[in-house]
Amino acid sequence: xxxxxxxxxxxxxxxxxxxxxxxxxxxxxxxxxxxxxxxxxxxxxxxxxxxxxxxxxxxxxxxxxxxxxxxxxxxxxxxxxxxxxxxxxxxxxxxxxxxxxxxxxxxxxxxxxxxx
Numbered sequence: 001x002x003x004x005x006x007x008x009x010x011x012x013x014x015x016x017x018x019x020x021x022x023x024x025x026x027x028x029x030x031x032x033x034x035x036x037x038x039x040x041x042x043x044x045x046x047x048x049x050x051x052x053x054x055x056x057x058x059x060x061x062x063x064x065x066x067x068x069x070x071x072x073x074x075x076x077x078x079x080x081x082x083x084x085x086x087x088x089x090x091x092x093x094x095x096x097x098x099x100x101x102x103x104x105x106x107x108x109x110x111x112x113x114x115x116x
Contacts, residue, residue: 048072048101052079055095062088062095068109070096075103082112 049072056068068081077096083089089109096105 044101045072045074048075048077048099052077052096052099052102055099056092059091059095061091068092072102075101076106077102077104078106078108080108082110084111084113086111 049070052070052072053068056062056070057064062068063084068079068083071078071080077099079092079096083092089107089111092109093105093107096102
C-alpha cells in the first residue's frame with residue numbers, strides 16, 4: 001500500500017473513529033437529545049484533501065517520496081508523515097494553507113533527515 005492509499009485509508013478511519021466517538025458521546029445524552037446528528041464524510045472533505053495532496057505533489061521544493069499523508073474535515077487539514085528538513089516542513093504547511101477552502105493546518109509531520 002503506497003502512502004496515497006494509506007492517506008485515504010487513514011482519512012477514512014479517522015473520520016469513522018471520530019464519528020464513532022461522537023456517536024458514543026451522543027448516546028450518553030440521548031435521553032436529553034431525541035435526534036442526534038451523525039458525522040458525515042463529505043465529498044468536499046475528500047476533495048480538499050486531494051487538492052492539498054496535489055499541491056504538495058506539484059511543489060518542486062519538496063521531496064516526492066509519497067511521504068506526506070493528508071486528511072481534511074470542514075476546512076481543517078492534517079499533514080502526517082515525514083519530511084527531510086524543517087524547511088520542507090514549513091514549505092508543506094505553507095502549501096496546504098494556500099489551497100482554497102483550508103481554514104486550519106495541523107502539522108503532525110516529523111523531520112527525519114537521517115532516513116533520506
